[in-house]
Amino acid sequence: MNDLNRRNFLLRAGTGFTAAWVSANWPALLSAATHAHRAAKATPPPKFEFFTPDEATEVEAITARILPTDDTPGAREAGVVYFIDRGLTTFAADNQKTYREGLAELQARVSEMFPSVSKFSGLSTERQDEVLHSLDESSVAGRPSFREWPGAQNFFGTLQQHTIQGFLVDPDSGGNHDGVGWKVIGREREHMFQAPFGYYDKDYPGWQPAAKEAEKK
Amino acid sequence: MTIEQPRYKTSEEVDFVIIGSGAAGGILAKELSTNGFRVVVLEQGPYLTEADFTHNEIEILVQDKLTNHPKLQPTTFRKTPNEKAKPQRAVMYGRCVGGTSVHFTANFWRFHEIDFIERSKIGPISGTTFADWPITYAELEPYYTKVEWEIGVSGLAGASPFDPPRSKPYPMPPLPVKSSGVIFERAARKLGWHPFPAPMAINSQARAGRSACVNCGFCLGFGCEVGAKSSSLATAIRMAEKTGRCEIRPNSYVHRIETDANGRAVGAAYFDEKRDTHLQKAKAVVVCANGAETPRLLLLSANKQFPDGLANSSGYVGKNLMLNSGGSVFGQFEHPLNDYKGFAVSRIFHDFYELDHDTVGFYGGGGLDARFDFTPISFAFGGLPPGTPGWGKDFKAALAQNFNRTMEIFCHGTSLPVENNSFSLDPELKDAWGLPALRLTYKDHPDDLKLSNWMYARAHELYEAAGSNKHWGFPAAEAQFAVHLLGTCRMGNDPKTSVINSDHRTHDVGNLFLCDGSSLVTSGRGQPTMTIEALAFRAADRITALAKRGEISA
Numbered sequence: 001m002n003d004l005n006r007r008n009f010l011l012r013a014g015t016g017f018t019a020a021w022v023s024a025n026w027p028a029l030l031s032a033a034t035h036a037h038r039a040a041k042a043t044p045p046p047k048f049e050f051f052t053p054d055e056a057t058e059v060e061a062i063t064a065r066i067l068p069t070d071d072t073p074g075a076r077e078a079g080v081v082y083f084i085d086r087g088l089t090t091f092a093a094d095n096q097k098t099y100r101e102g103l104a105e106l107q108a109r110v111s112e113m114f115p116s117v118s119k120f121s122g123l124s125t126e127r128q129d130e131v132l133h134s135l136d137e138s139s140v141a142g143r144p145s146f147r148e149w150p151g152a153q154n155f156f157g158t159l160q161q162h163t164i165q166g167f168l169v170d171p172d173s174g175g176n177h178d179g180v181g182w183k184v185i186g187r188e189r190e191h192m193f194q195a196p197f198g199y200y201d202k203d204y205p206g207w208q209p210a211a212k213e214a215e216k217k
Numbered sequence: 218m219t220i221e222q223p224r225y226k227t228s229e230e231v232d233f234v235i236i237g238s239g240a241a242g243g244i245l246a247k248e249l250s251t252n253g254f255r256v257v258v259l260e261q262g263p264y265l266t267e268a269d270f271t272h273n274e275i276e277i278l279v280q281d282k283l284t285n286h287p288k289l290q291p292t293t294f295r296k297t298p299n300e301k302a303k304p305q306r307a308v309m310y311g312r313c314v315g316g317t318s319v320h321f322t323a324n325f326w327r328f329h330e331i332d333f334i335e336r337s338k339i340g341p342i343s344g345t346t347f348a349d350w351p352i353t354y355a356e357l358e359p360y361y362t363k364v365e366w367e368i369g370v371s372g373l374a375g376a377s378p379f380d381p382p383r384s385k386p387y388p389m390p391p392l393p394v395k396s397s398g399v400i401f402e403r404a405a406r407k408l409g410w411h412p413f414p415a416p417m418a419i420n421s422q423a424r425a426g427r428s429a430c431v432n433c434g435f436c437l438g439f440g441c442e443v444g445a446k447s448s449s450l451a452t453a454i455r456m457a458e459k460t461g462r463c464e465i466r467p468n469s470y471v472h473r474i475e476t477d478a479n480g481r482a483v484g485a486a487y488f489d490e491k492r493d494t495h496l497q498k499a500k501a502v503v504v505c506a507n508g509a510e511t512p513r514l515l516l517l518s519a520n521k522q523f524p525d526g527l528a529n530s531s532g533y534v535g536k537n538l539m540l541n542s543g544g545s546v547f548g549q550f551e552h553p554l555n556d557y558k559g560f561a562v563s564r565i566f567h568d569f570y571e572l573d574h575d576t577v578g579f580y581g582g583g584g585l586d587a588r589f590d591f592t593p594i595s596f597a598f599g600g601l602p603p604g605t606p607g608w609g610k611d612f613k614a615a616l617a618q619n620f621n622r623t624m625e626i627f628c629h630g631t632s633l634p635v636e637n638n639s640f641s642l643d644p645e646l647k648d649a650w651g652l653p654a655l656r657l658t659y660k661d662h663p664d665d666l667k668l669s670n671w672m673y674a675r676a677h678e679l680y681e682a683a684g685s686n687k688h689w690g691f692p693a694a695e696a697q698f699a700v701h702l703l704g705t706c707r708m709g710n711d712p713k714t715s716v717i718n719s720d721h722r723t724h725d726v727g728n729l730f731l732c733d734g735s736s737l738v739t740s741g742r743g744q745p746t747m748t749i750e751a752l753a754f755r756a757a758d759r760i761t762a763l764a765k766r767g768e769i770s771a
Binding site: 065066067068070072074087091092129132136160161163164165168169170172173174175181182184185186187188191192193194195196197198199200201204207209210 | 271272273274275276279280373376391393394395396397398399400402406411413414431432433434435550552553554555556557558559593594596597598607608609610612613616617620621
């Protein structure tokens, strides 16, 4: 994306840590920073490779209902449609058919539900949500299975997955433009952190044996 | 940094060919090459290094950059042997140099004395093949210490009143505490339990040429960019390479161990990257391919002399699989924990390591830990409370509210060995090389599910004591997905009920050794890798002694 992340990273390394720590960890720091830099440079220009401009407009409109823009940025600001477009020629190439057929199905659904409007993107957001609910087979998060990646999905389920991926992926990996997704969820965009990490550990006095064990000794 | 490795010809009979470069294979490669032997390690996955590791969740979670790929290596699942198995993702393991140790959480608990002798203590359990180990904790203790010092474990000796005896303290202090750990520690103490800093195979300080953990937050599932995680890749493999006697040969997928007319192993047949086949000759073969692929390879190696698979006179190859019971219970708090920073786990306790059957009404025991092992995308799919919408304004608001205020208590427990629970060859489905796919057959022993639910209830109690905003979990469900792969070629003195002896030598083939999760007789309490590595150090000593006495070569 840009050099900012790398510079922040090195600056923090220079100021936030002791010189001895930095010197002990220097090779690691350098390798991680170079790495981030390389990844950042690999970000492709925003140009559609799979979608036609019309398709991109429709897909972007759907992503904007999955992660809407309100008082914080949503899928539009994160450039999710570009992430999906690139995904459909790379890691998600298997889903090309799902998208082509799904977009046609979407069009049909829109005509059926709202005959006076020709496109999903032309509907009000309330009506867009009505259409999406009609296509959504399971809209509840919080899965019981341990780390099980969601399996094969219909068009809306696939688009839902890809939208979330494009919003929350590491910003140096070709999505989550400018890290806006991480800003929304409160994840700082650093390559490394130092304790204390959060509210509950900031005043931790250090580990002490429980009274009982202390007595034993 | 490139390290000069020897390049052995496949026709050259090396001393040992080791199949798999993970937790066990890496250590055996290091030890045997250090002891003067010529070693070839055949690893089915690629040779990736720190420079190849990223924070890219798409590569890791969607593309399986570090793990077995469901398209290349499809698997099937069924609950019981009289069903036809259905294709589904049933197993996940590391498929790269360093194996699963590259992406693991790095919880490094030792087993306790009881894990080795529990069958004698409590008697038989119906529906199981529950057995004692042929070795004791005392015999393994020096090797646990070796893992801690040579591979690198951070922790605090004496911090848990339930810990087994140890000969040396940890080489590094514990990692810093996380907010989840503080919440867990305070609430557990309130309830009279004994939390302590989690022993982790992650450097808490720069040591042995490796960086301290930089708390990047992409730990479970990811390769460590700074080499702080004590994977085989970052430790044992590099030590093996430095001997100048060990060749790591990546992209080498072993599909058969060949034997001669005398029933001795002569080497390992494998596909290279171009799918050309080769036979690496060796005086002895050591299989460390994990608890799924080790039995699969023995079954794939069936021939006229060994019609049921190599080293399978007991019929136990692939059987008695144990996956470890348990799962996560979630809690959400008022203030930010920011638990996405750092490694996963900082506090654990072992008060329930050995539950009293008469009190609770089932066999088992376990440990609970405080963790957050999600990354942003995996959290969006698996970390939100049940009933949260999967998209839209409320979904987005839930992400923003929960991501840095959520923690997990992971309940880790025993699995009982049940003969039908197994890895075997699917009769129909083939992998991308045309070999029979792995078939998982698994139905949890009822006690394992009771144990999980019992521990989940303790986790909820802990969240109550901690004053969480809300906490939630899911009732224990029968497993259909295997990560801990234990017991499938187990160790024992009786060739009728075990596959290897206490030297890790197969009962049936004198120059064939197995060492990995498949060797375990019992499941421990949820964290097997430390024990797999201690066994590997010990196996290397035993195998070296046999070789030096001339008892391996025909």
